[in-house]
Amino acid sequence: MSPERFTAMGVEVVVGGARASEFAAVRALFDVWERTFSPFLPESELARANTAPSRLVAVSPLFARVVDVALDAARLTDGLVDPAFGSPAVDWTSLRLTGRMLRRRRGTTLDLNGIVKGLAADAALELISGPGFVSAGGDVASRGAAVVGLPGGGSLRLTDGALATSGTTHWKHHLIDPRTGRTSTSRWTEATVAAASCLSADVAAKAAFLLSDDGPAWLDARGLPGRFRQRERIHVNGAWEHAMETTLAA
Numbered sequence: 001m002s003p004e005r006f007t008a009m010g011v012e013v014v015v016g017g018a019r020a021s022e023f024a025a026v027r028a029l030f031d032v033w034e035r036t037f038s039p040f041l042p043e044s045e046l047a048r049a050n051t052a053p054s055r056l057v058a059v060s061p062l063f064a065r066v067v068d069v070a071l072d073a074a075r076l077t078d079g080l081v082d083p084a085f086g087s088p089a090v091d092w093t094s095l096r097l098t099g100r101m102l103r104r105r106r107g108t109t110l111d112l113n114g115i116v117k118g119l120a121a122d123a124a125l126e127l128i129s130g131p132g133f134v135s136a137g138g139d140v141a142s143r144g145a146a147v148v149g150l151p152g153g154g155s156l157r158l159t160d161g162a163l164a165t166s167g168t169t170h171w172k173h174h175l176i177d178p179r180t181g182r183t184s185t186s187r188w189t190e191a192t193v194a195a196a197s198c199l200s201a202d203v204a205a206k207a208a209f210l211l212s213d214d215g216p217a218w219l220d221a222r223g224l225p226g227r228f229r230q231r232e233r234i235h236v237n238g239a240w241e242h243a244m245e246t247t248l249a250a
Contacts, residue, residue: 001016001017001018001019003015003016004018004023006027006030008027008030008031008033008034008136009030009033009034009037009038009116009117009120009136009137010038010040010137011117011136011137011138012135012137013026013027013030013124013134013135013136013137014133014134014135015124015128015132015133015134015135016132016133016134016146017128017130017131017132017133017143017144018127018128018132019129022127022128022129025127026124026127026128026134029120029123029124029127030120030124030136032062033062033116033120036060036062036063037063037066037112037116039111039113045059045060045063046063046110046112049063049102049110050109050110055103055104055105055106056101056102056103057101057102057103057104058100058101058102059100059101059102060100061100063102064097064099064100064102066112066115066116066119067083067095067097067102067110067112068097069115069119069199070083070092070112070114070115071083071092071095071097073114073115073199073203074092076203077203077206077207079091079092079093079178079179080178080179080206080207080210080211081114081115081203081206081207082111082178083095083110083111083112083114083115084104084108084109084110084111085108085109085111085176085178085181086105086107086108086109089105090104090105090107090108091178094108095108114166114202114203114206115199115202115203117136117137117139117198117202118136118139118141118162118164118197118198118199118200118201118202118203119198119199120136121134121135121136121139121140121141121162121198122141122162122197122198122199124136124141125141125142125143125198128143130143130144131143131144131145132144133146133158134198135148136198138151138165139162139163139164139165139198139201139202140158140162140163140164140198141161141162141197141198142158142159142160142161142162143160144159144160145157145158145159146158146159148163150192150227151165151167151190151192151229152190152229152232152234156244158194161194161195161196161197162194162195162196162197162198162199162200162201163192163193163194163198163201164192164193164195164198164201164202164204164205165190165191165192165193165205166190166191166202166205166206166208166209167188167189167190167191167209167229168184168186168189168190175206175209175210177210178210179210184209184210185212186209186210186211186212186215187212187213187230188209188212188215188228188229188230189229189230189231190209190228190229191205191206191208191209191215191226191227191228191229192205192226192227192228192229193205193208193219193224193225193226193227194224194225194226194240194243195224200224201224204219204222204224204226205226208226208228215228216228216235216236216237216238217237219237219239220237220238220239223239224239225237225239225240225242225243226239226240227240
């Protein structure tokens, strides 16, 4: 089966290994997630939550699940992947989720982009019964083997895992450093991470990118392979080198 493509959530989605009914289910899933989490659709649940006058907002089960995952990601990265921004007093610690009730400070804006794409790719892969892959904007979740292109050239064979890239090559101002509230000044133009799930790879890639010089060691401490691009120069961490050596030896 040849890979099939469509556009959703502002990115190209490529699906491999899916039957016709499975591809339709994947497309429907992305449609639901886009209607729920798009910051560009005024009728999306995210847009409504961000413009609601009350500090307490009732959210859907899907929205609550994603916020819960986003808060976990913030804890695991010491706030580097932060789903909230606004005034200097606003960050992820000001959010409270109880069941389907979300409480936040006035002036809080939710930004779930760093979580939604990875979660959607992982969920979509579960709709494919056999070996296959889902790529969303270049971030890939795979069951079985897939050849994945790397930023700046080259490729690798990804088996039963995920690969995600975070950076400023295509989106010049989309990465805000929560520690400063300003556009990141990371030395890297892109950070690519391999992990067991697209969500984990996405979160780790953003954190490692924002950590700049400390990013490779941060990934090594967690056993995650990382590849960093600084314009035309490529740097990899120890876990990436080990993974490549293990693959070649096999």
